[in-house]
Amino acid sequence: MVTRLPPEPSGFMHIGHALSGLLNYLYKEMYGGKLWLRFEDTDPRKVRPEYYDSYRDGYSWVGIRWDHEKNNSDDMELFYEHARRLIEEGKAYACTCDRERMRRLRAEGVECEHRSREREWHLEMWDGMLSGRFGEGEVSLRLMGDMRSANTTLRDPVIMRIVDHPHPLKGDRYHVWPTYDFAVSIEDAVCGVTHVLRTSEFALRNELQDLIRSYLGMPNPTYVEYERFEFEGTPVARREIRALIEKGVIGGWDDPRLATVAAIRRRGIVPEALREFVLRYVAMTQSRKVYSWELLHAINRRLIDGTTPRMFFVDGPALLKLRGFEPVEVELPLHPEGHMGTRKIRASGELYVRFQDLLEVGVGGVLRLKHLANVRVLEIGDGRALGEALPGPPEPGMRVVQWVPVESAVPVRVLVPGPLFGPDGAFNEESLRVVEGYAERNVLNLKRGDRVQFERFGYCVRDSDEEPVFVFTHR
């Protein structure tokens, strides 16, 4: 069994590519087969050199290991050879119709006069294409298909066309490029691909690609189609994302609200979570699916929980002064199960706690400063309060809260991404909330990419080495 990953290096890799890649990888692993990474880079105008690596990195990151790699652009001579053979055998012809006319005739199912020209003329035109005698759009090579087929892709599609634009890898060495269907058909056969697992927008092309191969005497693969993967409130279409970036609505391709691999990685999703997600929730059915992020987040949470240290972060802080409190240094576990060691915090009589907690406990109420002391609230003012430390251990029923000493508090910002679009398709103005507050000093020991769970707030990833800025992963 041989499967393949066929990315077009023309934009950033997103979660859909990762999921689809995982499906191909997992299947070939299951059957002990081979996997190809093959770049579909036959449109010189769209391909950008930096995206080749973006896919290699992305696939590697999710844990995919491929057995072979190539670029379609490496096989230009092969495409030329097969194209010529098709003309010689009367299976392809040169056509000088302009784009508009070709489109109309194909829609109407009508053959043009070029189709019935003599073979020598087609051969001569083909040679002319290769030698640079024609400019872009003047001639193209078409497959002898079926102009009356209900499947419109079979109506003599163009298989080779002239492109006057340098290719990022090949420079201006080639001016005649294969179209997608021609390149894929040949490459899948050449690579020995036995199973094509892909999204269903290609379904109509199966018949065409099989036809091309039958003309060339090549074997066909088995096709398995499934719907594209969408996630709630998150656009995946490149042009849509590009528009958002250009409008300045989002920061870039790794904006944490996005579903690009760069974004979910930055946000703290681990690759194992994606793998488990595929096994558990992804089915190769053709029904429409819009996954909710919760499904992925729940898996991710379980995976990172045991190895993520806990720290204190107070959002919506209020200054709490404690009457009669002796400064102490407390040592608290980095993880409730105790296997991650401890951290220390020196606490004095002035602390930040969540104002909301104070309000909910109310004057006269008692709350527990976790691992520090019980406190009776004496007064609550505007963003400040006065309390009295009580001796003794925590008692059942007390609200246990996080706290940060004023003198060592680190001002922290947490970027909390939400859905970019609401269910009605309207842009979500609050898609990125910036939560400000104070965190314990120990957060400064965290490096960019390190995760923490801010207790009673959620899992976060440090986003910058210079500043204490975090990205919210999930609850």
Added chain:
RNA sequence: GCCCCGGUAGUAUAGCCCGGUCAAGUAUGCCGGCCUCUCGAGCCGGAGACCCGGGUUCAAAUCCCGGCCGGGGCACCA
């Protein structure tokens, strides 16, 4: 407009091909409880679905027909 393909709880899936064991399983989310010095983890319990209408059959989520709804394709892009 033409051509394909789908429709199981809020979400994603299992079951459908080979009709009965499905008064429909699982996960997540939600609600309630237990546990816990986090609103995290863990444990227990609860509510929640076969798009609609016909047909075939002793029996239909499963087979057939129609309708409705949804998705995709109709480039010298991939």
